[in-house]
Amino acid sequence: MIKLDKRLSSILNEIEGTVLADIGCDHGKLTISALVNGKCQKVIAGDISADSLNKTISLVKELGFEDKVECRVSDGFENIHEDLDTAVIAGLGGYEIKDILSKPFPQIKRFILCPHQNVMIARRAINQIGYGALKDYVVKEGKKYYQIIVAEKDLPLYDINELRFGKNEPESDDYYQMLKDRKAVLENRFLGKEIPKGEMQDEYQEIIRCLK
Ligand SMILES: C[S@@+](CC[C@H](N)C(=O)[O-])C[C@H]1O[C@@H](n2cnc3c(N)ncnc32)[C@H](O)[C@@H]1O
Structure with missing residues (x-):
């Protein structure tokens, strides 16, 4: 319907x-x-x-x-x-x-x-x-x-x-794909340079931690 x-x-x-x-x-x-x-x-x-x-x-x-x-x-x-x-x-x-x-x-x-x-x-x-x-x-x-x-x-x-990315509970591939996509967005934005300290650097570090 x-x-x-x-x-x-x-x-x-x-x-x-x-x-x-x-x-x-x-x-x-x-x-x-x-x-x-x-x-x-x-x-x-x-x-x-x-x-x-x-x-x-x-x-x-x-x-x-x-x-x-x-x-x-x-x-x-x-x-x-x-x-x-x-x-x-x-x-x-x-x-x-x-x-x-x-x-x-x-x-x-x-x-x-x-x-x-x-x-x-x-x-x-x-x-x-x-x-x-x-x-x-x-x-x-x-x-x-x-x-x-x-x-x-x-x-x-x-x-x-x-708090930022939740629990991945129940675990799903979409969670990891979301993190990888966001990581790529942040990396492309700064084109190999270090991401400036602050909110975006914090987010980036958290993505790395969650992907381990
Ligand atoms: C994008 S629509 C979401 C519709 C549906 N819940 C969905 O997820 O597909 C957002 C709706 O929330 C309503 N809305 C925004 N603030 C609200 C509030 N404080 N209390 C109740 N409805 C609200 C808007 O008027 C709009 O109709």
Whole structure:
């Protein structure tokens, strides 16, 4: 019915329980797929933008899922107060995710995050709220790499060496390919010269460590 790319189907596979919140639902493909595939029984689909949310509302109506989806304009969890089994926040940046997680949110068993940039900031935010990563892995879609974080309570927090590139758990070739590609980008940028001290040098050294 709805075709998902590798990123969204990987996220879909991680959804568990009865009630899902899809934060930043936009097109609504994940919301509907979660129900169609029996990953949950009910979805609260939230988006900060009424225009974006309207795309989900249209899809929900078109496919006849009005009794299983509640659509709400909401900045993060601002208008979502019920207990949730899973909350997905995908396609937002690390700083937006940090902002959402710094405000009150309901009881949530599992977070699934897929930041499109600044993933390290999202990992710090997960540490900050006291959740730990059950999984943290990379999927490649076309030329882009996406990092998927599955976090629950009562699990060890990220240690300092895991903040930038995660845990590679479960292990995947995409993780190593992401690091090799990034290493090549940094090396090409400085064309054999030493990478200047600071953020990029730190990142480069970390890539070398992770590839060992
Ligand atoms: C790029 S789309 C991602 C859609 C979908 N989650 C995915 O991963 O394919 C980002 C969506 O997040 C919404 N958004 C941005 N900030 C938000 C916030 N603080 N709370 C809820 N939604 C937000 C945007 O309006 C937009 O619809």
